[in-house]
Amino acid sequence: MTELSVLSASETDTKLEISFKPVWKTAGKWLGLGMLGLIYFPLLWLVLLSVSRDPLSGIPGPFSLEHYHALFASDAWHMPMVASIAIGLIIGLVSAITATVIGRAVPKMHRPGKMLMMFVLPLFVPGMSMGAALFIFARSVLGFDLGFWSVAVGHYVWALPYALLIVLVVTLRFDQSLVEAGRDLGASDWQIFRDIEFPILMPGIVSAGLFGFLMSFNEVMRTIFLRGTAETMPVWNWVQAAAQQSQVPIIFSLSSIILVLTLPLLAGTFWLLFAKLNKTS
DSSP: OHHHHHHHHHHHHHHHHHHSOHHHHHHHHHHHHHHHHHHHHHHHHHHHHHTBSOGGGSSOOSBOOHHHHHHHHOOTTHHHHHHHHHHHHHHHHHHHHHHHHHHHHGGGSSSHHHHHHHHHGGGGSOHHHHHHHHHHIIIIISOOOSSHHHHHHHHHHHHHHHHHHHHHHHHTTOOTHHHHHHHHTTOOHHHHIIIIIHHHHHHHHHHHHHHHHHHHHTOOHHHHHHOTTOOOHHHHHHHHHHHOGGGHHHHHHHHHHHHHHHHHHHHHHHIIIIIIHHHHO
């Protein structure tokens, strides 16, 4: 009977393996490589065009740094860059803190799924709808003059759900028995958080802050509704590209610099969230 069971199990495994034909493995492999090419090739092409003498031709070469020299000779983009960095740092910090507080509480709720759904749902609201709603809210309810802080509020609403999801990745894997052990040893709630929870949750908290910064730094749609006379870097790029074709080569150079700076941040975020987390868990 045992031999028959083993034989039957091996036949089932063989059928399952055969049913997944090699052609699908090959198709999946090449489809994945094709998608990676579609994602990264345009980025590489942008960098090549940024060091080309005539980037508007769409063909790299002959190569020159003249557009980078023109970029650094101009100060028109300085204030938008400073505004984007300042707002991004504020949003990253506030998102990380509030996502940590909420993320520690959600798993302990009676029905955490409903609460999580309420936080995640705004991610699927079109940016123009959310921007218009925040415009009315900021002007009529909060009484804000449109500008730096109204943009910051809009970016916070946009970034927080992402930051919360990142923190939940680590809080849902957190072993609550460690907290109980700390209480049994007489530790206060603050000591438990400082010495037990925070070191374990830190990869998710830092990743949430970095992601909040990047979400704010790249946001355009909500910013257009809330900016008033303020100007962030993405909006400045958008306005220059739409209004003055002569500025497009400079925009290529600036976009390439931002790309080189943000990709390591994204890589660091995912390394903290997954590689580092797997080592500590």
